Structure formats: structure tokens, C-alpha cells
Amino acid sequence: MEFLQPLALFGLAAATVPALLHLLQRRQPPTVVFPAVRYLVDAEERHSRKLRLRNLLLLLLRTALIAAIAFAASRPVVPTAFGDAHAPSAVAVVLDHSLSSGAVVNGEPRIDRLRRAAHAIGREAGAGDRLWLLGADGTPHQLTGGEWTAAVDALAPVARRLDLGAAVRTAAAVVGSQSLPGAVVVLSDLQATALGDAAQVDVPVVLLDAGSGPGNRGVGAVRVEPETWTPGGVVVVNVGGDDTSAVEVRLDLDGRALGRGMAGAGGSVALPVEGVGPGWHAARVELMPDELRADDGMAVALHGSRPAAASAVGGGPFVDAALAVLTATGRVRPGRAVVLGDRPEAGCTIVLPPADPARIGVVNQALAARGVPVRFGARESGEWTLASDLFPLGAAAVRRRYRLDGDAAVLATVGDIPWMVRAGDVVVIASRLEEDWTELPLRPEFVPFLDALINRVGAGEVWRVVAVPSEPLRLPGSARRLLLPGGALAVTAGVPVEAPIDPGIYFVTDAASDTVGVLVVRADPRESDLRTAAPGVTRASLGGARLVDAEPALTRAAFSGRRAELTTALLVAALLLAVVELMLASVGGARVRS
Amino acid sequence: MGERLDLLDPYEVAQLGGIELTAGGIVEGFLAGLHRSPFRGFSVEFTEHRPYQPGDELRYLDWRVYARADRLAIKQFEAETNLRAMLVLDASASMAWSGALRRLTKLQYGQRLAAALGLVLLRQRDATGLIAFAEDVQAMVPARVRSLQRWALLKALTALEPGRSTAAADALRRVTDLLQRRGLVIFISDLLFDQDLALRALQFLRHRGHQVLVFHLMDPAELELEGPPEVRFEDPESGQTVVVRPREFRTAYREAVRRSVTAWRGACRRSGISYLHVRTDTPFGHVLRRAAERRARLG
Numbered sequence: 001m002e003f004l005q006p007l008a009l010f011g012l013a014a015a016t017v018p019a020l021l022h023l024l025q026r027r028q029p030p031t032v033v034f035p036a037v038r039y040l041v042d043a044e045e046r047h048s049r050k051l052r053l054r055n056l057l058l059l060l061l062r063t064a065l066i067a068a069i070a071f072a073a074s075r076p077v078v079p080t081a082f083g084d085a086h087a088p089s090a091v092a093v094v095l096d097h098s099l100s101s102g103a104v105v106n107g108e109p110r111i112d113r114l115r116r117a118a119h120a121i122g123r124e125a126g127a128g129d130r131l132w133l134l135g136a137d138g139t140p141h142q143l144t145g146g147e148w149t150a151a152v153d154a155l156a157p158v159a160r161r162l163d164l165g166a167a168v169r170t171a172a173a174v175v176g177s178q179s180l181p182g183a184v185v186v187l188s189d190l191q192a193t194a195l196g197d198a199a200q201v202d203v204p205v206v207l208l209d210a211g212s213g214p215g216n217r218g219v220g221a222v223r224v225e226p227e228t229w230t231p232g233g234v235v236v237v238n239v240g241g242d243d244t245s246a247v248e249v250r251l252d253l254d255g256r257a258l259g260r261g262m263a264g265a266g267g268s269v270a271l272p273v274e275g276v277g278p279g280w281h282a283a284r285v286e287l288m289p290d291e292l293r294a295d296d297g298m299a300v301a302l303h304g305s306r307p308a309a310a311s312a313v314g315g316g317p318f319v320d321a322a323l324a325v326l327t328a329t330g331r332v333r334p335g336r337a338v339v340l341g342d343r344p345e346a347g348c349t350i351v352l353p354p355a356d357p358a359r360i361g362v363v364n365q366a367l368a369a370r371g372v373p374v375r376f377g378a379r380e381s382g383e384w385t386l387a388s389d390l391f392p393l394g395a396a397a398v399r400r401r402y403r404l405d406g407d408a409a410v411l412a413t414v415g416d417i418p419w420m421v422r423a424g425d426v427v428v429i430a431s432r433l434e435e436d437w438t439e440l441p442l443r444p445e446f447v448p449f450l451d452a453l454i455n456r457v458g459a460g461e462v463w464r465v466v467a468v469p470s471e472p473l474r475l476p477g478s479a480r481r482l483l484l485p486g487g488a489l490a491v492t493a494g495v496p497v498e499a500p501i502d503p504g505i506y507f508v509t510d511a512a513s514d515t516v517g518v519l520v521v522r523a524d525p526r527e528s529d530l531r532t533a534a535p536g537v538t539r540a541s542l543g544g545a546r547l548v549d550a551e552p553a554l555t556r557a558a559f560s561g562r563r564a565e566l567t568t569a570l571l572v573a574a575l576l577l578a579v580v581e582l583m584l585a586s587v588g589g590a591r592v593r594s
Numbered sequence: 595m596g597e598r599l600d601l602l603d604p605y606e607v608a609q610l611g612g613i614e615l616t617a618g619g620i621v622e623g624f625l626a627g628l629h630r631s632p633f634r635g636f637s638v639e640f641t642e643h644r645p646y647q648p649g650d651e652l653r654y655l656d657w658r659v660y661a662r663a664d665r666l667a668i669k670q671f672e673a674e675t676n677l678r679a680m681l682v683l684d685a686s687a688s689m690a691w692s693g694a695l696r697r698l699t700k701l702q703y704g705q706r707l708a709a710a711l712g713l714v715l716l717r718q719r720d721a722t723g724l725i726a727f728a729e730d731v732q733a734m735v736p737a738r739v740r741s742l743q744r745w746a747l748l749k750a751l752t753a754l755e756p757g758r759s760t761a762a763a764d765a766l767r768r769v770t771d772l773l774q775r776r777g778l779v780i781f782i783s784d785l786l787f788d789q790d791l792a793l794r795a796l797q798f799l800r801h802r803g804h805q806v807l808v809f810h811l812m813d814p815a816e817l818e819l820e821g822p823p824e825v826r827f828e829d830p831e832s833g834q835t836v837v838v839r840p841r842e843f844r845t846a847y848r849e850a851v852r853r854s855v856t857a858w859r860g861a862c863r864r865s866g867i868s869y870l871h872v873r874t875d876t877p878f879g880h881v882l883r884r885a886a887e888r889r890a891r892l893g
Contacts, residue, residue, distance in 0.1 A: 029822070029824040029825050029826045029837055030822055030825055030826065031825075031826040031827075031828055031835070032821060032825050032826070032827055032828065033691065033827075033828050033830050034691075034816075034827040034828065034829070034830075035687075035688035035689075035691045035784065035786055035816065035829060035830055035831070036688075036786065036812075036816040036851070037827050037828070037829035037832075037834055037835075037836055038786060038829070039816075039847055039850040039851050039854060040819075040827055040836045040838060040843065040847060040850070041834070041836060042850040042853075042854075043843055043846035043847045043849065043850040044836060044838065044843070044846075046846060046849075046850070047843070047846035051842055051843070051846070054842075055842070
């Protein structure tokens with residue numbers, strides 16, 4: 001129980017007045033000579049018990065009456081589930097306006113219902129309350145009641161994921177830092193993928209049960225193979241979400257469909273594309289529209305280039321044969337723009353270890369002369385498996401290789417040991433591309449691998465950085481400007497930048513204003529999965545949260561210090577006590593007059 | 595004295611003079627309003643004529659006088675002197691109490707009432723005596739009808755002092771012993787003693803053939819309990835004290851008084867005793883008139 005006017009409690013001392021008056025009056029009663037004492041004795045014998053009871057009742061009534069008035073003056077408030085008022089509270093509202101909040105449920109975007117609940121919280125808040133709003137960025141913003149409505153209305157679905165566990169922890173920390181009682185309110189579609197790590201918090205957490213979401217498919221991920229098309233390649237589209245029924249997947253470029261396929265959630269489709277001209281192209285993968293439109297499309301950057309002019313010197317028979325195939329099919333042009341052999345050449349070169357181990361020192365000297373910080377080390381034999389995220393190597397086995405010493409970008413590995421590295425326009429491979437060294441030349445991936453390797457090295461450095469909205473990232477060292485719709489953003493080497501909030505393709509230029517790469521901003525694919533976790537799992541993950549299904553219950557639970565002021569009830573009680581006292585006291589009086 | 599003293603407030607009457615001076619006035623006033631002897635004896639005797647006044651009973655017209663003198667005259671009678679009346683006055687300490695300054699104490703009232711009754715009885719030529727008692731018999735005037743008896747009674751009443759307490763048992767026993775010859779016993783008291791004891795004494799008198807008339811005197815303040823919020827009431831006779839809140843006890847007290855009066859009235863009626871409850875602010879004439887009526891009923 002709290003008191004809004006605690007000083008009035010001193011008035012409780014007045015409750016002792018009836019008892020004190022009673023005692024004082026009893027102390028020194030005057031003596032009066034009265035012959036008819038026998039009548040008094042008779043009357044007392046008959047009525048003293050009744051009178052004593054009546055007097056005791058009157059004393060209690062009068063004491064209770066004064067106490068009730070004193071209590072009423074102190075304006076006591078008590079916790080209750082039905083009171084109109086609540087104690088000053090600290091409430092942090094996590095409003096999940098992530099991408100999935102744009103899903104249409106029962107003809108209404110889910111974000112609208114979440115906003116309504118947030119507005120209900122704002123309306124309930126009083127002058128003594130402290131409110132925070134946490135959006136998808138997870139940053140708490142303290143707002144006044146007047147700012148609340150506008151801030152809530154400004155939260156529209158954004159293409160980013162909100163980690164509810166982290167948000168609840170942040171909100172709980174904010175609420176817990178206050179001296180007021182409070183709660184964390186989570187307004188979210190409660191996707192299972194949004195729960196994150198379990199939050200153990202010390203403040204009450206209240207969830208609005210938004211109901212189950214609709215089935216959904218979204219573009220989960222897009223992979224372009226190879227990085228540079230000369231002039232064609234494959235766009236591999238992974239379909240995310242929870243609806244496994246197949247729908248059409250289309251790749252559009254400049255309003256023209258480059259490829260079509262069918263896939264459902266969890267599946268993927270490869271869309272081969274030919275005839276892409278040199279340079280960067282902003283294409284788009286589209287799915288058939290569903291209740292969540294925001295994940296039905298994704299931008300994809302295609303890079304086309306002319307076939308590289310390449311030749312081989314001392315690469316071995318498998319290299320010569322593959323190069324002949326590539327030249328015959330037009331994937332590679334004859335020339336020396338890219339030289340593949342057992343020694344470093346001028347320009348772009350792919351260096352293999354020499355067949356004669358005695359020449360390894362000469363090769364190392366030549367690498368040093370070109371300024372390449374990589375050397376062939378000891379030759380080792382064994383059984384390793386090739387692995388690379390950049391090239392189609394098909395997990396081919398490696399039996400013999402040189403150790404690559406030095407610092408360079410790793411393009412492929414064998415057992416986590418660098419097998420192919422790049423330093424500038426020089427690529428160094430640890431094994432000769434022959435059957436005694438590796439089974440790669442015997443595998444069908446060998447020619448595509450050589451195609452990708454020669455054209456990638458020949459085309460120079462091109463890169464794609466994929467990020468989710470607002471993700472901090474570092475662009476490659478050649479990047480100088482990030483071209484945003486509102487203007488170019490200068491990029492300093494080594495300094496992280498934040499990915500734009502809107503999904504799309506953002507080109508990056510170098511110091512010469514040439515486009516050297518793209519930043520591809522994609523929505524988090526987890527947002528496409530609209531399935532909710534079981535209530536028990538959700539509660540456990542969010543600090544033992546309480547799940548409510550309507551705004552009134554939500555506001556009651558949010559302002560946990562909900563209370564009712566007892567002033568009116570006490571005044572009514574005092575009035576009733578006064579009436580009872582008057583009746584009890586006047587009963588005797590009426591008899592006297594009768 | 596142009597006014598009838600019997601109808602005045604007793605306190606005002608007392609302010610006019612002593613008992614010996616006012617008792618006669620009270621009786622004169624009382625008798626002036628009567629048309630016949632108030633306390634008739636067993637036989638009556640013609641005494642004189644007086645002029646007829648409107649309202650007189652026609653049966654007392656003396657037709658002979660009318661025939662002879664052509665005037666209307668009323669025959670007046672008086673009781674015979676064979677009635678022996680004894681006034682028994684309680685002079686205990688409780689009687690010496692008044693609830694207001696301008697009010698006679700019960701004893702003062704009783705003295706004047708006894709004097710008036712005595713004079714009335716003596717005027718009827720009834721032998722009238724007086725016994726006053728408190729813890730013992732304080733005054734004793736034997737019943738006589740002689741001419742000086744009036745002064746003997748008034749002297750004894752005037753000299754009466756209130757007692758310190760009431761030894762009711764002994765006093766009443768002594769009184770009954772003194773009342774050997776049967777007659778009319780007029781008992782004037784506040785009856786603030788043991789009811790059974792007093793009743794036994796009165797019944798004893800009745801059993802011996804006395805006609806008994808009880809005047810139960812009460813001060814108006816004894817009928818309604820008044821006083822400060824809380825007060826210690828002390829009995830002047832026994833010294834017993836009771837602490838009460840008059841406002842709270844008022845009803846219960848009134849009920850107790852009513853019960854007591856009712857008990858006295860019922861007990862007296864059952865014993866053939868006339869009982870009159872008298873407030874000490876009641877004019878003497880009213881009391882005498884009620885007593886005369888009650889006496890008339892007794893025959």
C-alpha cells in the first residue's frame with residue numbers, strides 16, 4: 001500500500017481521541033447525592049452488559065470513523081487487478097517492426113495490430129510513467145506521452161531482423177535501472193527464428209499473442225556462379241520460408257526475364273543465363289507474390305566480362321588440353337593477358353610448382369622479384385581434399401603439394417592449409433595440375449575450374465559484399481566511395497561502414513571512379529519463416545514472459561504496479577460508519593424521549 | 595391570601611410561611627372546592643346550613659328551610675369522630691433531598707402534606723395522631739380529637755429533623771407496635787427501603803384491621819435521570835455509590851422507576867392498601883383531592 005498524501009497519516013492520532021475522552025471522562029466523575037441509587041443499581045444490573053457492549057461498539061465505530069477519514073485524507077492506493085490508476089511505472093516496449101511484420105494476416109498488416117497495442121500502452125501511461133520504445137534496431141528511445149504516438153506510427157516494416165532475446169535483455173536493463181516498478185512489453189509476431197539466445201531477466205516480460213502467421217515463401221539467398229560471366233553463368237536461388245509448395249522463380253534484368261524455374265521453401269533452383277554484356281548489371285529475382293511481399297524479390301548483381309586472353313607455359317598436359325578446350329569454345333581467347341605456367345610471367349600469371357624440384361628456388365626468386373609475398377616451401381605428400389568457396393573443385397583429392405609460405409588471400413585449401421593463394425595479379429597453386437599430384441585434372445570440374453580461374457584473374461579484382469540492412473561491414477581496400485541513392489558515401493580503408501537499411505545493390509568505386517565491386521544488401525532470410533515457436537518455448541526464451549491476447553490485458557500487465565485509490569471507498573466507509581454510529585447512538589436517545 | 599393555596603406550587607406555598615401558617619390555608623382552599631366531607635366517617639351528623647350555590651347536589655337541599663324561609667339552603671354534615679387516623683411520616687435521610695433549588699425536599703413536602711391531612715381529619719373530628727420515623731421513631735403524637743391536637747401536630751411536624759439513615763426494619767416494627775387500635779393509617783414516605791420489609795409492615799397493619807393509605811413521594815429528579823456526562827451517584831443513607839453516564843442510563847433508569855412504582859401499586863392493591871404516587875411539585879390540593887377520592891372508594 002502506498003499513500004499519495006502520507007503526511008495525512010498523522011491524522012490517525014486523532015483516532016485515539018474517542019478512547020482518550022472515554023478514559024478522561026472516567027477518571028474524575030463528579031459525586032452527586034442521589035437517594036434513588038437503588039433504582040440505578042437495579043437498572044445497571046439489568047442493562048450494564050448491554051450498555052457496555054453498546055459503548056464498546058460506539059467507541060470502535062468512532063475510532064474507525066476517524067481512522068477512515070484520516071486514511072482517506074492520506075489517499076492510499078493498493079495493488080489491484082481492477083483499479084483505474086497505476087503506480088508510476090517504467091515500461092519498455094519492444095515493437096518488432098522487422099520485415100516479417102509486414103505480413104498480411106486476416107486482411108491487415110500485422111504491424112498495424114502491433115501499433116495498436118503500442119498506442120494502448122501510450123494511452124495508459126500517465127505523467128509519472130517512463131516509457132521506452134525499442135524498434136528493430138534494438139536501441140531504446142525514451143519518449144514522453146506526447147512523442148509516443150508519432151514514434152510508434154513512424155515504425156514501418158524494415159528489412160532487418162530483430163533478435164528478440166537481445167532486445168528483451170536491453171529493455172530489461174533499461175527498466176531495471178529505474179527505481180520504479182515496471183515491465184518489458186514485447187509486441188512481435190514472435191517468429192521462432194527471432195527468439196535468439198534465451199533472455200534471463202529480472203523484470204516482468206509481457207508478450208502480445210499475435211497468433212500464428214501465414215505460410216510464406218521468400219527469396220532466401222542468391223548465388224552467382226561464377227563471379228564474372230564471360231558472358232554467361234548461373235544464378236542459384238534458394239527459396240526460404242515455411243511453405244514448401246513450389247512457385248515460379250524468375251530472374252529479371254531490365255524488364256526482361258533471363259530465366260525461370262520452380263521451387264518451394266527449402267528448395268533451390270539454378271537459373272543459367274547467357275549473353276550478359278561486360279560490366280555490372282542489377283538484376284532481380286522474383287517469386288510469386290504472397291502475404292509477405294517484402295521477401296518475394298531480391299536484387300542480384302551480375303558482372304559480365306570479355307573472355308580472358310590466356311596461354312600456358314610448362315603447365316603440363318592436362319592444363320594444355322583444358323586450355324585448348326576453353327579456347328575452342330570461346331571461353332578463353334589466345335593471348336598472354338593471363339599466363340599459366342611453372343614460372344611467374346609479366347602481367348597476370350598463375351604459378352604452378354615446377355616439375356623439377358631443383359627449380360623451385362628459381363621460381364621462388366622470381367616470385368620475390370615480382371614482389372609476391374608467397375614462397376613454395378617444403379614438398380609434402382599425403383591425402384588431402386580440396387575445398388573452396390570460390391571455385392568448383394568438387395572435393396578432389398590432393399596427394400602431393402608444396403607448402404605455401406607467406407601472407408596472401410586464400411582461394412582454396414587442403415585440410416585448412418592454403419593450397420591456392422592470390423597476391424595481386426599473381427595466383428600461386430601448391431600442386432601441379434597433374435594426376436600424380438591431384439585428381440582434379442581427372443574430374444569434370446577441372447575445365448570449369450580453369451575457366452573460372454583464368455577469367456577471374458584476367459578480369460581483375462571484382463567482388464560482391466553481401467550484408468543485411470544496417471550491418472556494420474568493411475569494404476575491400478580498393479573501395480573509395482559507396483554509391484547511395486542520396487549521394488556517394490566516402491569509404492576509408494579499414495573503417496567499417498553500416499550497410500544501407502534498404503535492400504538492393506550499391507556499387508562501389510575506386511580512386512579512379514571505376515566500379516570495383518558491389519554491396520548487395522539483402523533481408524535476413526530468417527525473416528521469411530513466419531512460423532512461431534510453441535508458447536512454452538517463447539516464454540522460456542523471453543525471460544519467463546507472460547502471454548496475453550488482448551490490449552486491455554496487455555496494459556494491465558505492463559503497468560504491473562496497477563492500483564486503486566481507496567479514498568472514495570474509505571469516505572463511503574466513513575459515511576456508513578457515521579450513519580451506523582448515529583443510529584446506534586440515537587437508539588438510546590429515542591428511548592429517552594419516548 | 596386571595597389565591598387558593600392548595601392549588602399553588604408547593605415551593606411557592608412554603609415561601610409564604612411556616613407549616614402552621616400555610617397548612618390552614620391549604621385545607622381551606624381544598625375544602626372550599628368540595629361539596630361534601632372529604633373523609634366521611636361511618637355515620638354523618640348535621641352541623642349547619644349554608645346558602646345554596648349552583649352546582650350543589652340537590653339532595654342536600656333543606657326543603658323545610660325553603661318552605662319556611664323561601665330561601666335555598668344546603669345541609670352540611672360532618673363525619674363522626676369515631677375514626678382514628680394516624681399520620682406516619684418517613685423522616686429518613688433520603689427524604690431530605692430535593693432535585694432542584696426551587697423545590698421542596700420530600701420531607702418538607704411530606705411535612706406539609708401531613709399537616710394538611712391532619713387538619714382536614716381534625717376538622718372532621720377524627721382522632722388524628724402522628725408518628726415520624728427515621729432510624730427510629732422521632733416523633734409521636736397520639737391520636738386525639740381535642741382542640742389543641744391541631745397545634746400538637748403542627749408543632750411536632752415543624753420540629754421534625756431528617757434522620758441520618760434508615761433502619762427501616764426496626765423503625766417500621768416500632769411503628770406497627772404503636773398502632774394498636776385500628777383506624778386509618780396514612781403512610782407518607784419515599785419508600786426507598788426494602789420493599790418486602792415495608793410491604794410486610796403495611797400488610798401487617800392491614801391485617802390488624804387498619805385502613806392504609808400510602809403516599810409514595812418522589813422528587814421529579816428521581817423520575818428522570820439527569821446530570822453530567824459521567825457522574826458518581828451516592829446514596830445519602832447507605833453511602834453506596836454508582837458511577838454511570840446519565841444519558842446512557844436514562845431509559846434503563848426510567849424503566850427501573852416505572853417497575854418499582856408498578857410493583858408498589860400492584861402489591862398495595864393486592865393487599866387492599868390505597869397507594870398514591872406523588873411528585874413533590876404537585877400542588878397539595880390535587881394530592882388531597884386524589885386522597886379523598888381514594889378514601890371515598892375505600893368507604
